[in-house]
Amino acid sequence: MNLTLHVWRQKGPKEPGKLEQYEAKNVSPDQSFLEMLDEVNEQLIKNGKEPVVFDHDCREGICGMCSQVINGIPHGGQERTTVCQLHMRSFNDGDTIYIEPWRALAFPIIRDLIVDRNGLEKIMQAGGYTSCHTGGVADGNAILVPQKDAEYAMDAAECIGCGACVAACPNGSAMLYTSAKVAQLAALPQGKAEAAERVCNMTEAMQEAGFGNCSNQSRSGRARLQHDRGDAGSGFRQLLEPLRVPGRVPQRDQRQVHRKA
């Protein structure tokens, strides 16, 4: 198939940026989105032009490095799929595709499609851990963790930290990212001791890093925790489910958040 791309090009954080048009020719439906961009870049290089730079690494949907807004939706239109796992079979011959970087105040553009996500690091550093040190801990089975709590914690822990939730939120909030870590650790006995302090420290760091308040909605009318792997339907995802419909958050789920936190 042949496609027309409009790609955001920007030399540096302070330079003006604009959409440039490129043609992607003979694209195979089995190619991943990034492999399609690789080919476009190969052609640009051969023609003596600067290739488009974009973040990517594992290319199997888990590292959270890739970060592109495709046709207005972070990571593109496929549910629970990162850009690197988006395959060209979900596009049609002749399609026009708009490719932009994450858009959020707290994510300054470094170049083209690459943004600075250091704000997420600051949130983690503020409390995304249990304060244990290496060595001298109890046997792994000394404290039992009910299976449903472990599963709930795992649902939250699956967050790949890509920042798509920030890019999707009209307020550029990192609330999903932050609450995923908060919820994971609060659900486990090992993390419970510091739960209250953690939630305060992490949300404060979130605000300091320039992220907005939670909007309960996304630019495209739905929010989702962007993680590629894991089973649908269990605890944490149910908690997020109401966010898919803007402005409707059932009471029961709110209580659950407070109790767990």
Place this chain on the structure above:
Amino acid sequence: MKLVNPANKRKYKILVVGTGLAGGAAAASLGELGYNVEAFCYQDSARRAHSIAAQGGINAAKNYPNDGDSIYRLFYDTIKGGDFRAREADVWRLAQVSNNIIDQCVAQGVPFARDYAGYLDNRSFGGAQVSRTFFARGQTGQQLLLGAYSALSRQVKAGSVKLFARTEMLDLIVVDGEAKGITVRDLVTGEIRSHVGDAVVLCTGGYVNVFYLSTNAMGCSVTANWRAHKKGAFFANPCYTQIHPTCIPQSGEHQSKLTLMSESLRNDGRCWAPKKAGDNRAPGEIPEEDRDYYLERKYPSFGNLAPRDIASRAAKEQCDDSRGVGPGGRGVYLDFADSIKRLGEDTIRSRYGNLFEMYEKITDENAYKVPMRIYPAPHYSMGGLWVDYNCESNVPGLFVLGEANFSVHGANRLGASALMQGLADGYFVIPYTIANYLAKIKPGTVKNDHPECKKSVEDVKSYNNRLLNINGKKTVSEFHRELGKIMWNNVGMARSEESLKDAIKKIPVLREEFWKNVKVTGSGEELNQQLENAGRVADFLEFGELMAKDALHRNESCGGHFRTEHQMPDGEAKRDDENYCYAAAWEFKGVDKEPELHKEPLTFENVHLAVRSYK
């Protein structure tokens, strides 16, 4: 083992390169102890190191299932799995600390799978007859890395660790024979600068991207290790590479990487190929009697859980015999139909749902309905920089942890043991062994204005400028693809004297062409991914030759190193313990010069060297 007094620890600066399981755990643990740590990674966050992609699990000798496991058994399985080419003492220590790792991770809040009563759950992995693998769904690597990353984040907040993301190590600084720093490139600004320290810890992973297509992340390279090698560190057993049996087959020329399907799938999936050559029927139409469940047939006691090297070669045999399936006949089936019939689709979904989903995204096929197609792919490197029992290389002050070193996996690594080694080295080895070195030296003797630092910075700058000024016709990735083809065809799953000699002839020709005809756009003073890749591919073009030379010199078959000239009548690897029971540590002598071989004999006091049998 010497100690460093708590009040003196902050006077020592330790540079940790790489933030995967080994690097993240090391930087966090050393920071906690009070050392002054600087940690470096090329990704934008320490959490994105490729350890994150490990799926199946982590081994430990807890014996929770009461199935006869012990530290000795884990030790023995690992030695045997490595085809008796690992150092006994290192493996023993690994097995000893394996249990501490699980405890540590639980304390960090790693949400391991639990049973209904709340106890930790286990599954089985290849090369073992006990269930000793702990897991967090199909994302164990992710959860363990996030555990180490959280411990690291805590130390960054505490000020004991300074983190440099988007920073790539491009040289090792050696002063009077000891490692005293590194030269790095800031990948955003392009600035090249040196960082000095009292010790350098490389946790920079493996080198199987030398094959171009592998399960490694795109940024994984041999660069940090190779540049250290060029500064004197010996490279041990580079020919030991692991080709993982269950990966999604390549779909076309455009492909940039291969994706693993966890070994854990072999708990419930059965590998088979059609019995008749060229059988083009859909898998569902091939009746039982026309299927060859080749692993169950050849290895009845381990069946589908035969170790990786053996399972990979068996898959290759089926395809070489024209019984492969899928495009190009390079694939075999991994079939869940029996398990789904026995356990129900829901159970299979709860165990592997995410993997089935990943498979469907890539292949557009539903593995609940049709069997998965799989084929072996480069996955892990057992070889690496040579280290002693203390994880210290032959360059004093240079320590190497995790996949980057060569120490514990011998010629083949068992599943779920990479995570174990990375965390063992980072949490429970380096905090003890590094003190032994530091206690012997005076801290802070080398400063940034030392002539060696300046020279290193200048060397890296001029190297990069050379790359930028070639302005040839071919792109960096075209060269990488070509090298990958040479390596896969000649130094891949099966190697022969002929194929290796061919590789040794072709690689320098390609390297020469690279330095004349590569096109690297942009400049060095900006974010430039082409330049980053060019440096990595340039190193692979040198390293590939060493790998082929090591494979040629090792005139035996063992583990992942299979020389077609050396096989048992039934096609199994045939070792030559009399002549090759040693670790081969290569010393760099110059790019176009012969490397010098140093042999470290392997002596076994607690195990009996035996023919490795999984029948």
